[in-house]
Amino acid sequence: MSWILAAPIIIPFATAVLAFLFRRGPEGRWLSVVGSAGLLIASGFLMAEVLREGVVAAQMGQWAAPFGITLVADLLSAVMVVITGITGLAVAIYALADVDEAKEALGFHALYQVLLAGVCGAFLTGDLFNLYVWFEVMLISSFGLLILGGKREQLDGGIKYVTLNLVSTILFLSAVGLLYGMTGTLNMADLHGAVQEVENPGLLIVIAIMFMIAFGVKAAVFPLFFWLPASYHTPAFAVSAIFAGLLTKVGVYSLIRVFTLIFTTDVAYTHTILLWVAGFTMVTGVLGAAAMNDFRRILSFHIISQIGYMILGLALFTPLAIVGAVFYIVHHIIVKANLFLVAGVARRIAGSTDLSAIGGLYKTAPLLGLLFLIPAFSLAGFPPLSGFWAKYVLVKASLDAEAYWIAAVALIVGLLTIYSMTKIWGAAFWKPHPEGQSPKLTSLTARDRAALLVPIASLAILTCIIGFYPEPFVAFAERSAEQLLDPTAYVVAVLGEMPDIAPDPADVAQLEAVE
Amino acid sequence: MELLVAIMVGVLVAASVHLMLARNVLRFLFGLILISNAANLTIFVSGRLTPESPPLIPEGADAPLETVANALPQALVLTAIVIGFGLFAFALALVYRTYQTLGTLNSDEMRLAEPKGENGK
Numbered sequence: 001m002s003w004i005l006a007a008p009i010i011i012p013f014a015t016a017v018l019a020f021l022f023r024r025g026p027e028g029r030w031l032s033v034v035g036s037a038g039l040l041i042a043s044g045f046l047m048a049e050v051l052r053e054g055v056v057a058a059q060m061g062q063w064a065a066p067f068g069i070t071l072v073a074d075l076l077s078a079v080m081v082v083i084t085g086i087t088g089l090a091v092a093i094y095a096l097a098d099v100d101e102a103k104e105a106l107g108f109h110a111l112y113q114v115l116l117a118g119v120c121g122a123f124l125t126g127d128l129f130n131l132y133v134w135f136e137v138m139l140i141s142s143f144g145l146l147i148l149g150g151k152r153e154q155l156d157g158g159i160k161y162v163t164l165n166l167v168s169t170i171l172f173l174s175a176v177g178l179l180y181g182m183t184g185t186l187n188m189a190d191l192h193g194a195v196q197e198v199e200n201p202g203l204l205i206v207i208a209i210m211f212m213i214a215f216g217v218k219a220a221v222f223p224l225f226f227w228l229p230a231s232y233h234t235p236a237f238a239v240s241a242i243f244a245g246l247l248t249k250v251g252v253y254s255l256i257r258v259f260t261l262i263f264t265t266d267v268a269y270t271h272t273i274l275l276w277v278a279g280f281t282m283v284t285g286v287l288g289a290a291a292m293n294d295f296r297r298i299l300s301f302h303i304i305s306q307i308g309y310m311i312l313g314l315a316l317f318t319p320l321a322i323v324g325a326v327f328y329i330v331h332h333i334i335v336k337a338n339l340f341l342v343a344g345v346a347r348r349i350a351g352s353t354d355l356s357a358i359g360g361l362y363k364t365a366p367l368l369g370l371l372f373l374i375p376a377f378s379l380a381g382f383p384p385l386s387g388f389w390a391k392y393v394l395v396k397a398s399l400d401a402e403a404y405w406i407a408a409v410a411l412i413v414g415l416l417t418i419y420s421m422t423k424i425w426g427a428a429f430w431k432p433h434p435e436g437q438s439p440k441l442t443s444l445t446a447r448d449r450a451a452l453l454v455p456i457a458s459l460a461i462l463t464c465i466i467g468f469y470p471e472p473f474v475a476f477a478e479r480s481a482e483q484l485l486d487p488t489a490y491v492v493a494v495l496g497e498m499p500d501i502a503p504d505p506a507d508v509a510q511l512e513a514v515e
Numbered sequence: 516m517e518l519l520v521a522i523m524v525g526v527l528v529a530a531s532v533h534l535m536l537a538r539n540v541l542r543f544l545f546g547l548i549l550i551s552n553a554a555n556l557t558i559f560v561s562g563r564l565t566p567e568s569p570p571l572i573p574e575g576a577d578a579p580l581e582t583v584a585n586a587l588p589q590a591l592v593l594t595a596i597v598i599g600f601g602l603f604a605f606a607l608a609l610v611y612r613t614y615q616t617l618g619t620l621n622s623d624e625m626r627l628a629e630p631k632g633e634n635g636k
Binding site for chain 2: 129132133136139140143147150152153154155156157158159160162163166167169170173174176177178180181182229230231233234
């Protein structure tokens, strides 16, 4: 049982070591692909186990919870690990053609695998301090990936990325320390009970806000997102894609985990703040994107506005809203990573990502046009693609909760998203190339073409599958939301039994009031 | 005793915030080192201070006989120091490399990735 939980962490770490040893030859990149495929298979086994057993937990080193380090997977963790496996494999294949040998010799594939290990670790851990450690693993490898190659823009963006993320990490660490001082435990399942007995609820709220800010920086919410548009458009496209897909979502996952499992003592206060944050995040992100004129920079700002939707789901804190948030994360990771991959191909064949310097892709590379349209329309929420269902559930949840203004914001932001996507479409695909070139996919070698287009096509097909058959995915998100709103199964799986405290009637009453 | 350490943490945080508001990236980095030590002290003091009572179990006993120091926060601090050291080594190398490449440490002048006056054209 514990192997199933540990495998998604051990496989990428082992691959990283091997890939580093073989970094100077072609073996390194193939090891990375094989390792990522292994991760995907391991995540599949984990998902099967979680679907069969409910919440799965294992104590590392046989130290009983809450004293040892717990690895635990509920449906949300499991689906996040599966998505990590999918995007991890797609980007590893894409990197075969996108990452040059100089970067490989510097250890690109090793850093990439460590990043995947850190992300999986963050999704699977059941211990707050351990979560901090996984954040650091993720952070240090992402630093390396971001500045690998050492272009001037990369260093410039890297400074902002590194400094702001380090500040948030330190805030996270302080909050963990203070929470330990108040409750005497760091196990998240144990904390669920322990915070109910805290005598000073005001202090608990302060700590909750510290966590909110620390994870908010990672998730790039308003007004803490400035590191993201400063850096995400500078590294290699494969790196941009994996960052855009996974990294901010680890912040969102941590917010969801902490604000459904631990800090639910004053939902009316904390989740109202989250609701405002969600609204501003959506609006600023989409307006920022409208002002940009570069393929990747537009997409970077759209990450921010999309994060707003996920936080919206958490903030409303009704069963349907949480369903929407979970569904949105799954849909978003696939779509967003895919758009960055498309941007990379456009750069390869048309020569730039600056929208005023490229064009004519529709005429000479119609396949790329189709592969762009699917994720772009899905991002904007066109039926019947996956983004439509994600937005539909969230808007319905906000209407049910009578939060009409946020429903209006969500719809308007969707409209503005179409504006940005049509801007890219018009400038990069329809407008003739300003220098009269006719960019063709056939200008790539057959090997590069396969490595670049296969992952893009696979992710696009996945988007279509979620869009045309949303039923099983929504049903899954519903089960996951049930688990998140009633953490009994989670706590029992970790601690073995529900700790002997009153079933917090205040909490239940609050939940009903919010609904 | 806890109060004294708490005040010291406050002073450290105040000093580091002052440093981190500077335009010079190196000063920012020094602020970061200070604030991370403040965070470590926060963890340390939140485990409560119990001087002169090492967490040792006498021979033949199963549990410590009287109140002993909490060893867990110290383990956490140790981990945090090690991780923090690695991150700062990286950050320092990054700042040095940036200075060599861009020729400045002033964060206002670092506008390569986001050029001024671009305004979407």
